[in-house]
Amino acid sequence: MDPPALRSWTLPAPPEEVRVLVSGYQSWSEAELRPLTDLQSVPLMRWRQEQGHDPAFLPSGEAGVWRSHTLIALVRPDGGGWVGCAGNAAATFTHWEARAGNGNVEVTCTQEGPPTGVAWEETGDVIGTLEALAARLGQAMNARTPPPLRVWCSWYSYYRDVTLEAVLQNARLARDLRLPFDVFQLDDGFQAGIGDWLDASPGFGGHARDLPGPLRELGFTPGLWLAPFLAAPTSRLAAEHPEWLLRGEDGQPLLAGHNWGGPNHALDTTHPEVLTWLRDLAATVRGWGYPYLKLDFLFGGALPGVRHDPAVSRAGAYRMGLQALRDGAGEDAFLLGCGAPLAASVGLLDAMRTGPDVAPLWEEESRRLWLGDATGPSARNALHTALSRWYAHAWYQPDPDVAIVRRERSLLTEEERGAVAGMLDVIGGLRASSDPLGGLDGRELALLRRCLELSPPDRPRTLTHSLGGAVTHFGRGTF
Ligand code: 9PG
Secondary structure: OOOOOOEEEEEOOOHHHOEEEEOOOEOOOOOOEEEOOOOOOOOOOHHHHHHHOOOOOOOOOOOOEEEEEOEEEEEOOOOOEEEEEEOOOOOOEEEEEEEEOOOOEEEEEEEEOOOOOEEEEEEOOHHHHHHHHHHHHHHHOOOOOOOOOEEEEOHHHHHHHOOHHHHHHHHHHHHHOOOOOOEEEEOOOOEEEOOEEEEEOHHHOOOHHHOHHHHHHOOOEEEEEEOOOEEOOOOHHHHHOHHHEOEOOOOOEOOOOEEOOEEOEEEOOOOHHHHHHHHHHHHHHHHHOOOEEEEOOHHHHHOOOEOOOOOOOHHHHHHHHHHHHHHHHOOOOEEEEOOOEOHHHOOOOOEEEOOOOOOOOOOOOHHHHHHOOOOOOOHHHHHHHHHHOHHHHHOOEEEOOOEOOOOOOOOOOHHHHHHHHHHHHHHOOOEEEOOOHHHOOHHHHHHHHHHOOOOOOOOOOOOOEEOOOOEEEEOOEEO
16 A cells, blocks of 8 residues: 655646656666656566565556656756655655646655655756755765776676686786776676675686785775675575565565576565674675675665564665675775665765666667566666766766677677767766776777766756657767
């Protein structure tokens, strides 16, 4: 049952003239300026719902109804409109719904967790108002915005077949080519299982603790990927500590999405032993020599479920888990979130993936059309989503995901690869690449160097967007 409306407003605007900007729940969720009368995608498959949405506040499936987390903007053709934004997200999820009415638009705001203040403003300048309200939330939650970093990540070239030697080979090449990376980050594939982070996968050809030494010698900061709130049903973690798993009303461990060829469970981050485990895990990998952690699939810590401490809200439970990881990794660790509730992470993470995964192709609409899933990996989805969340600069360093400059094993055209570089420059935040550096020719390397240039973010001048033509006017660029 839906919670009661906290407040509602009737906007005197014809729905067919209004566009809606939603923020989306977590990193991979849909977030773009769209005509209000369009249909907000809702995935047909249940396991996709958990991975892209808040399962307790799914899109309605009705055309003309848009649901958003934390903030929402309704934009008139003249650029003015209405903006709503939560004042704080540390213990409370704030849900917005905009509904096309008969000659007007109905907006309702509900909250899950202890009630907190929300701002609602009519404005002639949606861009400025949204930025100001998002910045206020950032201040209220002590946002961390350290300088951005340039990262090489193993995922989008080696995927789960990554080896210790492949990462070192790329790091040696980066050093020889004087590519300006700060961090070399090992992604998924090194570990024995999801949850079993301390044991090596036989295919990795070594142990993750053996990588930081040589990486340091080559001049790079070592980075490591973890999905610390998940546990595969086949993991040693789940077998040894079934009482740590987050459960549903029926007492069964909850389904926390479906990846790596099977379902996953999530940890109950209000359980004192889980908090100790998370703190020790982060301290252990920090001790191996990793001060940069990419913490992925974090939505698992905020799923609706029956918790050890039932008095803690979902946002509160999620932050208890994050705080344990922060305590273990240390104040000076650089923590990047991914697949993470966006606003509930402010103050505990240094950077955040603000879009779905990149892929070596521009656009892939079949998932949206056939499966109702707007969160599919593509360069266009990743960049447009990150652009549509430009205000997140006040919350942490945005991570728009890696640039792909290689021409081999990529469907991106010359023009699209150039557009990626231009959009990254507009977005600001982290800069990352995953291309195998050995295969790049002079032109590709030149483009990579361009993509790695750190630049301050632009702010949009107008919020113009056409999905078909992939047009967004932001600051300097038109793409
Ligand atoms: C490692 C990868 C990389 C990548 C992350 C994340 O919705 N999904 O089904 C979905 C699956 C995987 C995924 C993103 C979304 O990728 O974003 O950078 O670290 O995990 O497994």
